[in-house]
Amino acid sequence: MFENISNHLFNSEELKTVEKHISKYPTKMSAIMPVLWMVQEKEGWISTDNMKYVGQLLELPYEHVLGVATFYTMYFKKPVGKYHLQICTNVSCMLCGGTELFKYVSDKLGIKNKEVTSDGIFSIEEVECLGSCGTAPMLQVNNKEYYENLTLPQVDELISKFRSEASKN
């Protein structure tokens, strides 16, 4: 399907997954969200070059891909830390200490919202409700695993765990 496209990012197996995503919908355009997810999964974020590449795969202009990628907050348009910590401060979390949790992590790592630590290991983001209201406060890591009912000592532990994992790799 993609013979005429220069091999930029995906290997043949990944291209098969792209085809599978395309087959789920009546139009190629619809596969844009899953394919952008694939790019982010592989690269950690979505660069301009990769948006152009997605455009080629799905026969869409770059501007369209850019428009979609910038509409959604979970697609990172610039690099984030190896561990991107997303802390909810919306009402239910706020009532249970989410705002304090965010400030604590921000002070501990010495970075503000959407900043990356100088070693590139951590970045933090103040996010909107993640549907963890009954288990507040919480944080999500890299758009994936939830850590719920957090206390400050647990956050300390989590951060040291990530730090030691990062130093091993």
Place this chain on the structure above:
Amino acid sequence: MVKLILKDIPDFHKIDVYEKNGGYQTLKKALGMSQQEIIDEVKKSNLKGRGGACFPTGMKWSFLAKNDKPKYLICNGDESEPGSFKDREIFEKNPHQFLEGVLISAYALGVKDAYVYIRGEYWRWINMMEVALADAYKKGYVGKNIFGTDFSVNIHIHSGAGAYICGEESSMMNSLEGKRAYPRVKPPFPAVIGVWGCPTIINNIETLTNIPEIVKNGGEWFSKIGAAAHPGTLLFGVSGHVNKPGVYELETGTPLMTIINDVCGGVKNGKQIKMVIPGGSSMPPLTREECLTMKMDNESLKAIGSAIGTAGVMIMDEDTDLLKVLKRITKFYYHESCGQCTPCREGCGWMLRVLDRIDRGEGRQEDLDLLISVAENIEGNTICALGDAAAWPVKWTIRKFRDEFAAKIPKHAVTIPILNKVHGVRKETDGFNILKQNNENEVVVSLMGKVQEDLNDESVRYSG
């Protein structure tokens, strides 16, 4: 207590346990019925949509256009309203009943492809659904010629990417089509021209999970559970200042105080309630007095000007700073406004900035009326309901708790800019009693007509 969704059966999320408890047998029964018979049962059940608008599901289904185009079913699992966390409970604890509901609905509606749209943040629950769906495919419940009949359907899982607006049905269709997820102007309604220009039904996850129970036990049986005008059970997501927050399945019409005191173990630290938001952050809040007698169904809440929404109940105790709560809610809608309609895009920002200046101690006496006025000019003037969702909490929280907000506004004097950046030059004749001119841009005025001699510039300064 009737439990239709969160049944207390261990490992119910596994397909073999689900099968042992009669799982997918209702689908078999449904395939023996005519499509109209199923739609009639759902109509008879008086099932109301669980996504917030409480629209009768059977009626929605009956609007589906009958033409040659393919028909689509979209299952709305974008659950992003602050305070709502019920759908993830279904994905985790009862995914197969949901899938069975999708299959029965797809059969009744003549759908060949159903899409389950799950918010992107629910990575863990998307994975759970992928597993459940793969199991159902393996057993032949999804796919071609189900139970040896002519009926074939595919179910696809689509992951969102963090936009609250995608929970709005027309926005979700644009998102599925691979466009920026702007809500569409209605009419045409999705049931006539929906996703990819084809007739489309969009139902909430909880709504669809109720379908197998309705088909199994009959619409009449369902219509007798809970409150008559809003029958069935609801998954109440209780959060905030209670001892045992969580998702609880209870009949509609359950008294709010029963939920707070008996089910959730009471308010934390034995404190009093100050405010309760009954159905996700966009719903008008309840005062303590209203809570005491409130029954949790849509009709009872409507009677006092609120609504059941997504049944995400947020409890706030007597020490809660409502200004901070309202500011945070408004910040959410400001962040999530898609920017398509001017009243919502600009109005949310205005409300946030006014709330912020009150929070900084720089509020003006007219600010509360200004906030209500901005809210009322957003409400009803936007393409989708996000504008209303942003306006209601501002309008109603201020109306119901005006004294608390008024107490945060300095009573005697504030500093205001002479040059108002939006409206041009502010004139001395605006009705303000000028106390002193700070510089060419700022002037200190009395709003109460009372001169305060020892005005502390530090405490009341508007930065313009």
